[in-house]
Amino acid sequence: MYLTKNRAGSRLQIVLIFCLLSPLVLAGQTISPEATKHWNAARRDEAQKQFAPAVSEYRKVTELEPTFAAGFVSLGQAVMEQHDFASAVAPLKHALELDSTLVPAHQLLGYALLAQGYAVEAIQHLERAHEQGALGIAQVQTGQFADAITNLQAALQKRPNDPDLLYYLGRASGLLSKQSIDTLLAAYPDSARASQAMAENYFVLRQMPEDEKLYQQALQQRPDIPNLHLELGQVFAATSRWPQAEEQFRAESKIQPGNAEAAYRLGDALLHQGKTKEARSALERADKLQPQMPETLYSLGKADLLEGNAPAAEKCWLELLSIEKEGELAAQTHFALAALYRKQGKTVDAEREMKEFQKLQNNGASPPS
Amino acid sequence: MLDRLLQIVCVLLLLAPVNTGGAPQFEVHTPRGIDFTLQNSPTAKKYLIETMPGGVALLDYNNDGLLDIFVVNGGRISDPMTVPENFDRHNPRYWNRLYRQNKDGSFTDVTEQAGLANVSDGNYGMGVAVGDYDNDGYPDLFVTNYGKNILYHNNGDGTFTDVTAKAGVAGGGWSVSAGFFDYDNDGKLDLFVTRYMEWDTQHSKDCGGSFHTYCPPGEFPRTTNILYHNRGDCTFEDVTEKSGMAAKKGHGLGVAFADYDGDGFTDVYVSNDGMQQYLFHNGGNGTFTEVGMEAGAALNVDGGPLSGMGVVFQDYDNDGLPDVIVTTLPRQTYAVFHNDGNGSFSDRGLQTGITMLSGVTSGWGVGLEDFDNDGQKDLFVAQGHVLDNVEKIDPSLHYLEPVLLAMNRGGRFEPADPGTAALMAARGAAFGDLNNDGSIDVVITVLGSPPQVFMNRGGGAHWLTLTLRGTRSNRDGLGARVQVNGQTRFATTAGSYESASDKRLHFGLGSAKTAKVDIFWPSGIHQVLNAVTVDQFLEVREPER
Numbered sequence: 001m002y003l004t005k006n007r008a009g010s011r012l013q014i015v016l017i018f019c020l021l022s023p024l025v026l027a028g029q030t031i032s033p034e035a036t037k038h039w040n041a042a043r044r045d046e047a048q049k050q051f052a053p054a055v056s057e058y059r060k061v062t063e064l065e066p067t068f069a070a071g072f073v074s075l076g077q078a079v080m081e082q083h084d085f086a087s088a089v090a091p092l093k094h095a096l097e098l099d100s101t102l103v104p105a106h107q108l109l110g111y112a113l114l115a116q117g118y119a120v121e122a123i124q125h126l127e128r129a130h131e132q133g134a135l136g137i138a139q140v141q142t143g144q145f146a147d148a149i150t151n152l153q154a155a156l157q158k159r160p161n162d163p164d165l166l167y168y169l170g171r172a173s174g175l176l177s178k179q180s181i182d183t184l185l186a187a188y189p190d191s192a193r194a195s196q197a198m199a200e201n202y203f204v205l206r207q208m209p210e211d212e213k214l215y216q217q218a219l220q221q222r223p224d225i226p227n228l229h230l231e232l233g234q235v236f237a238a239t240s241r242w243p244q245a246e247e248q249f250r251a252e253s254k255i256q257p258g259n260a261e262a263a264y265r266l267g268d269a270l271l272h273q274g275k276t277k278e279a280r281s282a283l284e285r286a287d288k289l290q291p292q293m294p295e296t297l298y299s300l301g302k303a304d305l306l307e308g309n310a311p312a313a314e315k316c317w318l319e320l321l322s323i324e325k326e327g328e329l330a331a332q333t334h335f336a337l338a339a340l341y342r343k344q345g346k347t348v349d350a351e352r353e354m355k356e357f358q359k360l361q362n363n364g365a366s367p368p369s
Numbered sequence: 370m371l372d373r374l375l376q377i378v379c380v381l382l383l384l385a386p387v388n389t390g391g392a393p394q395f396e397v398h399t400p401r402g403i404d405f406t407l408q409n410s411p412t413a414k415k416y417l418i419e420t421m422p423g424g425v426a427l428l429d430y431n432n433d434g435l436l437d438i439f440v441v442n443g444g445r446i447s448d449p450m451t452v453p454e455n456f457d458r459h460n461p462r463y464w465n466r467l468y469r470q471n472k473d474g475s476f477t478d479v480t481e482q483a484g485l486a487n488v489s490d491g492n493y494g495m496g497v498a499v500g501d502y503d504n505d506g507y508p509d510l511f512v513t514n515y516g517k518n519i520l521y522h523n524n525g526d527g528t529f530t531d532v533t534a535k536a537g538v539a540g541g542g543w544s545v546s547a548g549f550f551d552y553d554n555d556g557k558l559d560l561f562v563t564r565y566m567e568w569d570t571q572h573s574k575d576c577g578g579s580f581h582t583y584c585p586p587g588e589f590p591r592t593t594n595i596l597y598h599n600r601g602d603c604t605f606e607d608v609t610e611k612s613g614m615a616a617k618k619g620h621g622l623g624v625a626f627a628d629y630d631g632d633g634f635t636d637v638y639v640s641n642d643g644m645q646q647y648l649f650h651n652g653g654n655g656t657f658t659e660v661g662m663e664a665g666a667a668l669n670v671d672g673g674p675l676s677g678m679g680v681v682f683q684d685y686d687n688d689g690l691p692d693v694i695v696t697t698l699p700r701q702t703y704a705v706f707h708n709d710g711n712g713s714f715s716d717r718g719l720q721t722g723i724t725m726l727s728g729v730t731s732g733w734g735v736g737l738e739d740f741d742n743d744g745q746k747d748l749f750v751a752q753g754h755v756l757d758n759v760e761k762i763d764p765s766l767h768y769l770e771p772v773l774l775a776m777n778r779g780g781r782f783e784p785a786d787p788g789t790a791a792l793m794a795a796r797g798a799a800f801g802d803l804n805n806d807g808s809i810d811v812v813i814t815v816l817g818s819p820p821q822v823f824m825n826r827g828g829g830a831h832w833l834t835l836t837l838r839g840t841r842s843n844r845d846g847l848g849a850r851v852q853v854n855g856q857t858r859f860a861t862t863a864g865s866y867e868s869a870s871d872k873r874l875h876f877g878l879g880s881a882k883t884a885k886v887d888i889f890w891p892s893g894i895h896q897v898l899n900a901v902t903v904d905q906f907l908e909v910r911e912p913e914r
Contacts, residue, residue, distance in 0.1 A: 208765040239765055240702075240728025272728075274719050274781070302670075306719060335672030339665055342713055354662070357672055 031071075035064040042074065051081040062091065069098035073105045080108060085115040103129050114138050133159070137168050145176035192221035196228060203235060211235050226255060230262050237269060245269040253282075260290035268299055276306040294324045298333060310340055331360035392776055393740040393808065394826040395788030399819040402476035405440050405466045407796075409816045411757060412448035415581045416573050418515045419446065420755050420794075421545065421565070424496030424867030425734075425814045427801035428508045430483070431527055435470040436801050436871055438812055439485075440820055441512060442466070444493040450570035456516070458490040465494060465512060474804055484528045485510075485521065492516030496797070496867025500549025500558045503603055504844040513544035513562060513867070522603075538605050540595050543568055548863025550626040550635050551843045552612075552651055554891045557599040558843050561863075563621030563639055564592045582756055586642045591618035594639060596657075613656045617647055625682035625864035627691035628850065629664075630712045633893060635848045638666070640677030640695045646704070648693075650712075663713075666693055666706040670716035675704055679735040679798070679866035684708075684857040685721070685746050686780045691859055694723070696732025696750055696866070699766050703727040703735075703750070722782045723748070723775070730770050731755060733866040734798025738809040742830035742877030744856060745777035749787070749823075751795035751813040751866070769793055772813065772823075788823055795821075801871025807832040807904060809875055814868075831878040831903040833886075838910040841892035845872050846911065852887040854878055878903050 031039065042057035058075035065071055072095035079088040092109040095102055110125035114134060119141035126135040133155035139148035152169040159165060181197045188194055195218035202211035215232040218225065233248030249266035256262055267283035270276075280303040286296045301316035317333045317340075324330045338353035411419045423441040430437050442465050444456030458464060467483050468476035480486050492514035499508050507523035517539040521529035533539050543565045549558040567590040576584035596614045597605035609615045623640035630636070634651035641647060645667040649657040661667030669675055676698040682691050690708035697703055702724040706714040718724035727750075734751035741747065752770040759766045769792035775782035797814040804810070808827035814820050833853055837846025837860055849860040853876040862869045878884055886898040890911050901907065 206763050206765045240725065242725050242728075271719060273725055274722055276719075302719075332671045332673075335668065336670075339715065342663075342665060343709065343715065361672075 031061070031065045031068055035061050035068070035071075038064065039071070039074075042078070046078060046081075051078050054078045055082070067098060069095045069102055069105070072098070073102060073108065076105070076108050076112070080112060085112040088112045089116075107131055110134060110138075114141075117141075133162075133165055136165070136172070140168050140172045140175070143175075143179075145172045145179060148172040149176065192218040192225060192228075195221070196225070196231070199231065199235075203231070203238075206238070208235055208239050224255065226259075227252070229255065230259070230265065233265060233269065237265070237272075240272075242269050242272045246273065258289060260286045260293065260296070263289060264293070264296050264299070267296075267303065271299055271303055271306075274306075276303050279303045280307055292319070292323055294320050294329050297323075298329055298336075301333075301336065305336075305340065310344065314340060326360065326363070331357050334360065392774075392785040393828060395774075395786075395811075395823040396826060397787070397789040397791070397821055397823050400474065400476055400822050402471070402478065403438070403468055403819060403822075404478065405442075405468075406462070406819055407440070407442060407814050407816055408445070408463050409443040410446040411817075412446050413581055414449050414570075414573060415575050415577070415583050416446060416450065416570050417568060417583050418493050418495075418543070418570075419443070420583055420757065420816070421796075422493075422495050422816070422867070423797055423814050424494075424513070424546070424869070425797040425799045425812050425820060426497045426499050426510070426862075426869035427799045427803070427812060427871045428499045428510075428862075428869065430467065430508055430510075430523060431469065432507065434805070435472070436803050437470050438466075438468045438476065438820070439497055439499075439510060440466050440468075440814060441494040441497050441797075441867070446493070446570075452571055454516075454570055455491050456493040458487055458492070461486070470803065479527070482527065484530065492519075495544060496546045497869055498547035498549055498560070499862045499869035499872070500560075500847065501844050502549060502558045502560070502599055504557070504839075506844060508845075508872070511538070511547050511549070511560060513547050515543045517541060518544050518547070518562065532603065536603060536605050537607070538562075538597055540564075542592060544595075545622050546624045546863075546865075546867050548624050548626060548861070548869075549847060550637075550861065550863065551599075551848050551891055552596075552635055552637075552657075553598070553655060554634065554842070554848075554893075555599075555601070556839070556841060556843050556892070557601045558845075558847060559599045560597040560605060561624055561626075561637060562595040562597075563624045564594055565622060565642070566590060566620050567592050580758060580761055582758055582762070586620040586644075591620055591644075593618050594621045594624075598655075608655070611655065613658060614649065617649075617659045619647055620644055621647075622678050623680035623695075623864070623866050625680045625693070626848065626861050627682040627859040628848070629682075629691050629708055631690075633891075635891070638680055638682050638693050640675075640680040642676050642678065644674045646675055646677050646680075646693075646695060660712075665716070666714040669701060669704055670718060673701070675701055677704075678731075679733050679750070679864075681735045681737050681864045682861075683737040683746060683859060683864075685737050685748075685777060687745065687856050689852065689857045691857075692717075694735060694737065694748065696735045697727070698731050698755065699729045703732055721780060726773060726775055726782060726784060729766060730773065732773070733796045734813060734868055735865055736798060736800040736811070736870065738800050738811075739777075739832075739856075739875065739877035740774070740809055740825055741776065741828055742808065742832045742879065744854070744877050744879045744881075745779070746856075747777045747785075748775040748782050749773065749798065749800070749811055751798040753794035753796070753816070757794070767792070770795075789821075791821075793818060793821070796866060797868040798865050799868040799870045800865070801873065802834060802875060805906065807834070831881055833876045833878055833884050833901065833903050834906045835874045835876075835886065835888075836872070836906065836908040837874070837888070837890075838908055839890065839892075840911040840913045841894065842890045842911055846888075846890060847872070848891040850889040852889075853884050854881055873906070 038057045038060040042054045045054035055078045061071040072091040076088040076092035095105040106125040107129035110122045113122035119138040122138045132151040136148045136151035195214045199214035229248045229252035233245045236245035246269040252262040263286035267279045270279035283300040297316045297320040301313040304313035334353045334357035338350045341350035422443040426439040427436045466480045469479045496513040498511040507525045509523045510521040512519045520533045520536045522532045545563045547562040574584045593615045598608045620642040621639045634653045636651045637649040639647040648661040648666045650660045677695045679696040693706040695704040705717045707717040730752045731754045732750040737746040750773040754768045774785045774787035776785045794816040795813045808825035811823040839846040858874045884901040888896040
């Protein structure tokens with residue numbers, strides 16, 4: 001698959017390139033005193049971020065020492081510092097003609113090519129340089145999604161939470177998923193899985209009637225597929241058809257008794273119908289299957305409160321806040337605790353929780369409206 | 370005490386077929402003689418006012434014992450609007466209308482003869498409030514507009530006079546709902562007006578991308594509501610600042626009144642769009658304090674803001690305390706703020722089943738009325754999304770929606786057949802017994818369509834309808850707390866959305882053969898009537914002491 005490089009992508013790649021540029025080491029070659037003079041002048045200019053004179057000095061080095069590979073590498077690097085990726089390619093390629101094992105030349109050439117959209121050509125150089133981050137990005141561009149995911153994940157191990165790497169990993173995963181689904185739809189258009197895949201798309205588009213129909217089709221063909229009932233239940237939940245949602249979540253829980261999400265969603269559907277006792281039971285099961293899930297704890301607290309068990313509700317919500325201190329759910333929980341304390345006449349506690357709620361709201365947490 | 374009462378008993382024959390089933394049977398139609406279409410004049414510019422009208426009032430303007438219908442019209446909107454703004458109302462299709470009910474249940478358009486034709490010219494109509502502000506025994510009309518509001522004095526001879534200028538209640542900006550109430554218990558009705566936002570057609574916005582759509586309220590500055598104090602000389606004083614109301618700007622749409630904390634002074638609940646709701650506690654000294662957040666009646670159960678539109682402030686669970694139901698946009702569910710006593714509320718959306726009934730609907734006019742006379746107040750909501758192209762944004766939502774009728778079964782509301790599955794963009798809703806058969810009927814307004822009347826064909830259960838005749842209190846006893854066989858109603862014509870309901874207080878009594886009536890008048894007088902005969906309309910006069 002060919003991907004058009006977008007402007008944002010280019011920007012990100014340039015950022016990556018300059019993060020990774022590092023001073024190159026002379027490869028043990030001896031050069032003339034005059035060339036050394038120009039070399040040192042170039043290095044001084046570079047240190048002072050004077051790249052135009054540095055380029056001029058490196059160019060003199062390469063003219064005086066035409067077999068000095070490191071000179072061409074440095075020239076290429078200085079040119080790239082000026083964001084002139086096209087002009088960097090020739091000296092870097094020449095450096096590799098002189099010494100094909102020169103890793104920095106591969107690294108820089110890979111980046112220079114990638115920055116200009118020549119992802120296919122860049123890959124071989126980035127592979128040689130073991131630049132997994134940039135390699136992963138290049139592979140996203142060339143449609144090698146599985147390899148891209150592997151390389152980006154490896155790069156993220158070294159640079160966790162790097163926003164560029166995270167972005168491309170997400171993009172690669174999404175595109176790989178789409179590729180698989182496209183294959184599925186092309187090869188088995190009438191299969192239950194094809195219906196499920198299409199239904200998932202309709203769900204995102206909130207086209208619920210079509211969505212429901214496809215899930216029902218899939219269930220008719222293969223009622224035993226895990227998650228089908230769960231997903232259909234979510235369609236019903238999204239349209240406030242809670243009894244139907246309950247039915248589907250129950251069916252999923254029967255197929256997958258160990259699935260905490262199915263138990264949680266069943267509890268939530270029951271809660272929406274005011275069936276608090278049953279809801280509590282399902283939510284407790286979800287909590288056992290996957291402890292310390294904030295969503296489960298929040299709903300369980302609600303169910304406890306509706307059942308008249310304020311201490312249990314308080315316990316759930318305090319546990320939630322020990323896990324999750326920021327964000328929407330934490331804000332909601334402080335609000336719920338404030339209401340609970342207010343009912344108990346604990347004015348000071350209620351005010352404290354309201355302040356926490358308002359603080360989180362001001363910080364950007366926006367409980368569902 | 371009984372011997373001092375003036376009781377006028379009007380027992381009417383129940384001509385309609387008796388429904389002995391659980392749910393009421395409604396016959397839905399536009400009655401003969403009503404030729405009104407709500408002209409909201411939608412434009413490509415998507416001026417927000419277009420989707421917000423219009424109100425409806427049920428009042429007996431000529432005191433003939435039959436409820437009449439007043440409907441507020443929008444107006445003509447040029448596309449695009451130019452300055453100075455002018456919503457041409459000369460064409461009769463843009464007039465507000467007053468329909469007098471005839472004895473046969475049909476209606477006659479008396480707009481012109483009543484002096485109400487063409488009178489809102491230049492303004493774009495929104496809502497209506499009804500109250501006898503001068504205590505002369507005839508209900509007066511207050512019409513809210515985008516523009517200047519208008520107070521019509523009922524002359525008692527079938528005509529009205531525009532007394533806005535003299536009364537000093539023109540206001541301005543974008544007024545939506547209004548209501549008469551006596552906040553200082555001086556026996557004269559005061560007036561509260563909600564206002565939506567600071568907006569005009571030249572500062573309108575289009576929030577669509579590839580298509581045009583109306584903007585949410587957060588795109589525009591908040592504004593103040595208005596409180597007018599009735600001086601008693603047919604003029605009003607704007608006490609918005611003095612009363613403390615001005616301290617809280619909002620996006621006010623609906624308003625309802627009740628004394629939630631039993632201190633003898635009527636409080637004010639304002640439904641705000643896209644933000645917290647306001648509960649204004651009446652301090653009894655002419656000032657109000659907004660306590661919604663502290664009272665637990667401002668946000669939804671998860672601490673989220675509400676797109677509050679309509680509001681009702683009545684006791685749904687017969688515990689004697691007024692609760693609040695706020696209608697909202699989809700994905701929020703209607704808020705049910707149960708009055709827990711001690712001045713605080715708790716969200717009971719889940720327990721009442723209302724959460725389940727309102728996940729994907731948009732509610733406007735709303736009422737808590739006992740439609741099947743079983744002694745429990747049921748819920749009626751006029752529904753329809755605010756965006757006329759919402760399907761483009763979210764295909765699972767719809768502009769046109771059915772109305773919601775939910776029967777109260779021991780505090781839990783269960784959906785019932787309202788008599789029609791028709792989809793519409795309903796807005797205002799007013800409640801009252803149109804044909805005096807002892808069953809509550811409903812009139813709703815619909816954008817671009819005629820009003821719909823839901824005639825309740827009644828049932829076998831007993832009922833009692835009270836008309837309050839204040840002497841020390843305001844003449845209609847608005848603000849009185851009335852208890853009948855364990856049920857409580859707060860006398861008001863306000864609530865719902867942009868609408869005014871019958872001032873009479875209706876109680877379903879189930880199988881009870883007699884009723885005990887307790888009236889707590891705004892004057893502080895507690896009046897008791899024992900062994901009252903059921904199935905009657907009873908006027909109760911406040912003891913003069």
